[in-house]
Amino acid sequence: MTTSIARVPTLSASRYLQQLAKHWSHKMTVAFTPEEGTIDFPNGSRLAMRADSESLDVVLTVPAGEDAARMRDVVASHLDRFAFREAPLTFDWREGD
Template sequence: MSVSVARVPTGSASRYLQQLAKHWSHKMAVSFTAEEGSIAFPNGSLLAMKADSDSLDLVLTVPEGEDEGRMREVVASHLDRFAFREAPLTFDWRAG
């Protein structure tokens, strides 16, 4: 397993967390509140999210054999789509 973490600066963290969770809830296991959420991908990856007033914290766990870079891009591109007014968001991905 590899773990990537990112802090995404935005004043709309809760809104983006909820939009992303709702967007993927029809095909993935999702749980969320206004402040926290998790998304389990079919490939075994797991995205945990936490929103506060000025940032969205992401923890992405990717199983061995899966493309970590691609999963980071999938998450970032979807969030950028929801944040079109302030996109592109800044994702400071690093090893967790």
């Protein structure tokens, strides 16, 4: 498993979390509130999100053998789509535990 963590500065974190969760809820297993959300991808990856008033924290867990960089790009590009007024958002991806 590879874990990637990013803190994304935005004043609209809750809105973007909810938009992304609703967008992917048609194809994936999704659970969310205005403050937290998880998305389980068909390839075994999981995205966990937490919104506060200044940022969106994302934790992306990707199984061994899957392309973690591609999954980071998928998450970032989708969030940028919802944040078109302030895109591109800043993702400071780093390795997690």
